[in-house]
Amino acid sequence: MLGLEYQSKRGYIGLEYCRRMVGIKIMPVVVHMGQIESVLSLADKEWRVEELQQQFEGETVLLGVDDMDIFKGINMKLLAMEHMLSQYPNWQGRAVLVQIANPARGRGRGLHAIQTEIQASCERINEQFEQxxxxxxxVSGSESSSDSNLPKKSMLVVSAFIGCSPSLSGAIRINPWNVESEALNDAISMAEVKKQLRHEKHYRYVSTHDVAYWSRSFM
Structure with missing residues (x-):
């Protein structure tokens, strides 16, 4: 590796460098569960949840959460949604994609171009399929909420190229450049019990493999 002598054992890579052994391990750092749970306990959670339930009553919601930048592929996700609605007309009027775009971390011409592209795609697709x-x-810049009292039945679709992909073994992995993938339809068509089991599996993983776990495992 990099022209250096190395050893591999139980997920660790040891590089010999300047007469020292340098340990390397790939460990995705996930979310801060304590912070998320504190938000879910806020006083205004109940009416926000009720508002969302009324807004999307009778519809299947696909949720995307990404930073607004040129590397996250938000527009490709919109094109994949367009493809699904075209290929599976039974989802027209029933499936919605809610894309939460977190504020961009930088500025530049590329950012303005992708914002314009996303807006144009939204307008075109909504005009084509609206009822x-x-x-x-x-597409929204605000955060979403969930009701912790209801059974969770989420299904994840993730890029095969992101660091957390190997850890989320129950997710559907895709090549994000392939907007004609069947992944969106497969995810929302999956049996409810399978969605719930996969959600519980992922929730257990991210609840236990947090920043503290990373530091304990590596130090």
Missing amino acids: PGYEPIG
């Missing part, structure tokens, strides 16, 4: 009281795509 009275229904728009298939919404």
Whole structure:
């Protein structure tokens, strides 16, 4: 590796460098569960959850959360949604993609171009598939909420190229450049019991493999 002598054992890589053994391990750092749980306990959670339930009543919601930058592929996700609605008309009027775009961490011409591209795709796809009281795509900068009292039945679709992909073994992995993938339809068509089991599996993983776990394992 990099022209250096190395050893591999139980997920660790040891590099010999300047007469020292340098340990390397790939460990995705996940979320801060304590912070998330504190947000879910806020006083205004109940009415926010009720508002979302009323807004999307009777619809299947696909949720995307990404930073607004040129590397996250938000527009490709919109094109994949367009493909699914075209290939599977039974989801028209029933499936919506809610894309939460976190504020960009930088500035530049590329950022403005991708924002313009995303807006144009949203307008075109909504115009193509909209029905009275229904728009298939919404892009927002605000955060979403969930009701912790309801059974969770989420299904993840992740890029095969991101660091957490090997850890989320129940997720559907895709090549994000392939907007004609069947992954979105497969995810929302999966049996409810399978969605719930996979959600519970992922929740257990991210609840225990946090920053503290990373530091304990590596130090």
